[in-house]
Amino acid sequence: MATALQVIGGQNGSAFDFTGRDNGATLKKIGVAEGGWQIKAVRAELSDGRVETFGKAHTFKEYTFKLGEGITKLSLWGNGAGTRLGGIKFMTSSGGQFFAHMTDWGLKTEYSAWDSSSSMPSSRLC
Numbered sequence: 702m703a704t705a706l707q708v709i710g711g712q713n714g715s716a717f718d719f720t721g722r723d724n725g726a727t728l729k730k731i732g733v734a735e736g737g738w739q740i741k742a743v744r745a746e747l748s749d750g751r752v753e754t755f756g757k758a759h760t761f762k763e764y765t766f767k768l769g770e771g772i773t774k775l776s777l778w779g780n781g782a783g784t785r786l787g788g789i790k791f792m793t794s795s796g797g798q799f800f801a802h803m804t805d806w807g808l809k810t811e812y813s814a815w816d817s818s819s820s821m822p823s824s825r826l827c
Contacts (some may be wrong), residue, residue: 710739710786711778719745719753726751728772732761737805739785749781764791764799775815778808791815 721727731743734756742756772791780787780803787809788802794817802808 702730706819709779709814710784713784716756717753719747719751719755721747721749727737728766730763730765731799732763733789733799733801734758734761735804738782738802738803739780739787740789740803743786762799764797767795770795770797772815774813774815774823776814777810777814778802778810780781781806781809788824 703726707823725751728745729748730744730746732742732746732754733740734742736758740756742754742758742761744752744761745755746752749789771794773794774792776788777786778788785803787806788800790798790800790802792798
């Protein structure tokens with residue numbers, strides 16, 4: 702059964718692709734900057750030392766992955782206006798949890814972007 706791709710955000714932002722696909726690097730740390738009506742920025746650090754920040758912010762809520770730990774479930778929210786990412790939540794193979802979201806506006810529709818029981822992601826950050 703095909704899964705429709707759900708795009709979250711996208712106004713004044715752009716999709717990004719930052720992976721260790723070519724050299725086997727894994728996600729070491731993720732940081733998310735919360736704003737009143739949007740997620741302001743996402744920062745990712747890979748195990749090969751590369752760090753990229755998508756958006757602009759100085760303060761991040763962070764999660765550091767243990768060696769071998771991976772994301773087993775990922776949910777995303779829009780900001781309710783259809784213009785920005787509003788929230789991101791994930792669970793890990795080691796029982797870890799992370800949740801960052803906009804602080805002034807309430808969250809609306811949760812989109813299950815990844816579940817380890819499914820075969821492909823169904824959402825894309827923009």
